Amino acid sequence: MEKTEFKFEDLKIYQRALDLVNIVYETCENFPNSENYNLTSQFKRASVSIALNIAEGSGDTDAQFNRFLQIALNSLKECVVCATIAERQNFIDSNRDILIREKLQELSKMITSLQKYLKKNTKN
Template sequence: MRDFKTLQVWEKSHTLTLAVYRATANFPQSEIYGLTSQIRRASASIPANLAEGCGRNGNAEFARFCYISMGSASELEYHLLLAHDLGFLSDPDYAGLQSSLSEVKRMLATFIKRLTIGH
């Protein structure tokens, strides 16, 4: 069993989730159960699945949760684009979130590769 808080990819994804919550705080009230909720759930799913994977046995099982995190990251990527195109996210906010998300996705890909080599 691993301590998820020691993983750099978890820390970066947690920081991203905090930034997403701040960025969506001023979305239209009509989106609270729509896009705001979707974006927040997708972002929180990334570190949550990493944490859950740390509690599992073996690298193969942990890798499965990392793949789920990667899927959530891709979902978040689309939702952020949609929010930007709808005018809910400013250009600078969108660019900052996208940059952080790209970094998390790269880190996840590297981490998955390390977990699955030889399996």
């Protein structure tokens, strides 16, 4: 039986969001158990939210997709804060923080570029 693929799964921005989820889950493995229902949970949920909102908005109108991308961007900002807290609490080292921030910055640029493109198309 052949695997069914959905159109949004081909989007580079969606693939990058999934890459971020992998990094966040891997990173959270090293957090103390006392953070399971605190920072670990929040960091994972925020990263997953990025991918979910990209997927959810992709099949809709440009205006609606833009709205979902804004929600994804807000979740991305949550990830920035989570990474900062993790470093300040010595749950991650500066190299891991840099890696996460680089992935977040790349994804942020992709989201904002796509938003600009969608807004331009909406006006035409």
